[in-house]
Amino acid sequence: MEAKTKIDQLVEETLESITTIDKVNTPPFFKDKVLRNLSQQNELAREGVIQLKWFTPKLQAAALICFVFLNLAALLSNNSTESYSDNVSSFAEVYGLSETDADTYLYQN
Amino acid sequence: MEEQKLIDALQKGTNQAYGQLLDEYQQKVFGTCISFVPNQEDAEDIAQEVFIEVFNSIAKFKGDSKLSTWIYRIATNKCLEFIRKKNTKKRFGFMQSLMGNDTAIDRSAYFTEFNHPGIQLENKEKNEILFAAINKLPEAQRIVYTLNKIDDLSYQEVSDITQKSISSIESLLFRAKKNLKELLYDYYKKEG
Numbered sequence: 075m076e077a078k079t080k081i082d083q084l085v086e087e088t089l090e091s092i093t094t095i096d097k098v099n100t101p102p103f104f105k106d107k108v109l110r111n112l113s114q115q116n117e118l119a120r121e122g123v124i125q126l127k128w129f130t131p132k133l134q135a136a137a138l139i140c141f142v143f144l145n146l147a148a149l150l151s152n153n154s155t156e157s158y159s160d161n162v163s164s165f166a167e168v169y170g171l172s173e174t175d176a177d178t179y180l181y182q183n
Numbered sequence: 184m185e186e187q188k189l190i191d192a193l194q195k196g197t198n199q200a201y202g203q204l205l206d207e208y209q210q211k212v213f214g215t216c217i218s219f220v221p222n223q224e225d226a227e228d229i230a231q232e233v234f235i236e237v238f239n240s241i242a243k244f245k246g247d248s249k250l251s252t253w254i255y256r257i258a259t260n261k262c263l264e265f266i267r268k269k270n271t272k273k274r275f276g277f278m279q280s281l282m283g284n285d286t287a288i289d290r291s292a293y294f295t296e297f298n299h300p301g302i303q304l305e306n307k308e309k310n311e312i313l314f315a316a317i318n319k320l321p322e323a324q325r326i327v328y329t330l331n332k333i334d335d336l337s338y339q340e341v342s343d344i345t346q347k348s349i350s351s352i353e354s355l356l357f358r359a360k361k362n363l364k365e366l367l368y369d370y371y372k373k374e375g
Contacts, residue, residue: 085367088316089360091309092332096301100213101227105205108234112201115235 186250193241201238209234211251212258218333219262221299221314229265233258252343255336259326259344266318269294288315288370316366324359327352 152158166172192200212233217226236257244253272294293315302310317325323345330341331352342349 081368081371084371085364088309088313088367089363091306091313094303094306098217098301100209104209104227108205108231109201111231111235112238
């Protein structure tokens with residue numbers, strides 16, 4: 075019972091402690107920092123606009139078509155099975171993974 | 184009328200208007216931020232973000248509410264966004280959700296380092312416990328309790344910011360206080 079009263083008192087004191095918090099002033103140079111951030115942001119936005127001004131919608135469309143075309147071409151050339159098996163056999167030959175005439179002679183000798 | 188002139192000047196983007204807005208609202212915005220996030224550096228960063236957001240979206244401000252209410256709303260949302268992000272990081276960091284003790288007060292898992300210059304040394308521990316308990320409240324209760332009890336805004340101001348009726352604010356405050364009592368009681372009971 076005594077413990078409960080003690081806990082209740084602690085709870086009340088903790089809730090009351092909120093009234094003791096003092097007002098905190100804004101940190102010094104806060105206004106300057108905000109204005110500087112804002113002007114930096116504006117400058118960056120302006121630079122971004124200037125840098126991309128030459129990239130007109132027509133050029134954007136042309137770039138997109140080129141990109142799609144190049145990707146399709148690369149995809150089609152890579153998909154052909156012949157070139158794939160050629161690549162595998164040449165890789166195997168270079169690293170001595172395939173059975174060649176030279177290997178056979180070597181083992182026979 | 185004066186407010187309308189300031190809004191017009193802000194929408195035109197004049198530097199003088201930006202300066203005037205900062206002079207008028209920097210203390211209020213910072214006060215709100217440090218009430219939600221009791222760490223001076225974090226509160227300053229959030230307050231800066233609030234003003235950047237205000238300047239960037241002033242063109243969209245239609246005057247449906249007072250300018251101060253609109254700014255307070257932005258500040259509250261920015262603070263909640265910050266707390267949500269930090270709370271998620273902490274939760275994942277300690278795998279608390281797996282251990283199932285997410286509802287109890289845990290000062291070590293508080294979302295920021297406690298550093299509130301307005302808190303007196305003798306009350307620091309109690310205030311830390313109270314802020315940790317507030318962090319456990321449901322969001323609606325937390326907002327209303329923080330704005331009214333810590334930031335010292337009136338019921339009417341809280342009602343305007345949260346777009347809820349005054350009776351809802353009273354009810355949320357009542358429930359917040361009740362929940363806080365329960366949370367604190369459990370905490371002190373565990374502490375022995």
